[in-house]
Amino acid sequence: NAGVTQTPKFQVLKTGQSMTLQCAQDMNHEYMSWYRQDPGMGLRLIHYSVGAGITDQGEVPNGYNVSRSTTEDFPLRLLSAAPSQTSVYFCASRVNSGRQETQYFGPGTRLLVL
């Protein structure tokens, strides 16, 4: 199992550009989430999905779109990048198996918006 994979690892954008951060998991997890990590603020939930075709907003959804056409993939789209979106982005997937409700995280994507 590759677990949770994210591409790209690094990205530099200019203000106003759009791009898609890719996330895939091969563990057949129903739940997938996107977080952003900013210094001193921990991880904040952007969007999440409880299954193919079902998505919902998290704490900080503005400026981002998601879709979930398959169980495996959960891309995050930045519609018009802003410097405030400079951050590290983590994708995670989750299994619900009794007591151990553990999220598995991807390696992260570092995004710099100029």
Next chain:
Amino acid sequence: AQKITQTQPGMFVQEKEAVTLDCTYDTSDPSYGLFWYKQPSSGEMIFLIYQGSYDQQNATEGRYSLNFQKARKSANLVISASQLGDSAMYFCAMRDLNTGGFKTIFGAGTRLFVKA
């Protein structure tokens, strides 16, 4: 509303000693899960330990244990016999299993430095 508070921005510990990282939480849901994650300098998030709100005993995973005090709403992480490789950021997290079953919230983190 859910809230996680980690009041220690940074902690120092001598190698081979034990250290406690503090975490307090707030929720109105009687059913919730508490988590600790480690983030080394390489950036990945590593799951360490889980405690359910109805678990009778404190969770343990190797050198990690969770000091769960439900009445105080605290879920402190105890690392025994610290190693140099334990130097990292540590995040406490929580998920309400009824009202907020799909959302995990994180604290701001504590950076642990292990001294040789």
